[in-house]
Amino acid sequence: MMKSLPLTAAAFAVAMLGGCATNPMMGAGTPQASAQGYTINGAQSVQSVELGTVLAVHPVIIAGQSSGAGAIGGALAGGAIGHQIGGGTGQKLATIAGALAGLMGGQTLEGAAAKENGLLVTVKLDSGQLLAITQAADVQLTIGERVQVLMDRTGKARALPLG
Incomplete structure (x- = not known):
């Protein structure tokens, strides 16, 4: 025994x-840093939205x-x-x-x-501001593509294709 x-x-x-x-x-x-996934705390919360254009996309590794x-x-x-x-x-x-x-x-x-595969996405907002956003590679973005940048009140942001 x-x-x-x-x-x-x-x-x-x-x-x-x-x-x-x-x-x-x-x-x-689902990647932890998913551009499309939300935790229960992130769901139904208000995010600001700004439009912009992708200037650069670099592959990165995100350590969990x-x-x-x-x-x-x-x-x-x-x-x-x-x-x-x-x-x-x-x-x-x-x-x-x-x-x-x-x-x-x-x-x-x-x-x-x-660990998960990620992207470092540089976006030029229509306001002229430049942002660098690190997110999971679950949404493929290309240089010159129009995106919406969603930012929550804590400063976390994600870039998603328009449309």
Whole structure:
């Protein structure tokens, strides 16, 4: 019975890691910095709209925020696997080594899952003001394209094609 507890913990940890690749606020597969997606807090809020023209579009990588679930899940899984090795002091050392390796692996996995492709879009507003907006690459914009720039009261902005 004691040997099944570490295996159960390992299975739970692996299941937790699988959840790291999606953003629960935006739905599965929706980028966190989506130009089209909204969180529940962003929905039904007033945004100012200005029109402009795209001057430049550069690909960027947007690093997401780590929740720590990957590190915790990895440590649990690694420790559970390490606990299966040997007995006595050797088992304790294997458990610690497995937990440390799992912690680092889980942290790396979560970091990789949290990254998304983005765009740095430079827009010249009709007012003459220049803006640089970083957003997910879920909306393709081209140089010379007319866009609407939506800005909320906190200063977060997104550029969307007109029409």
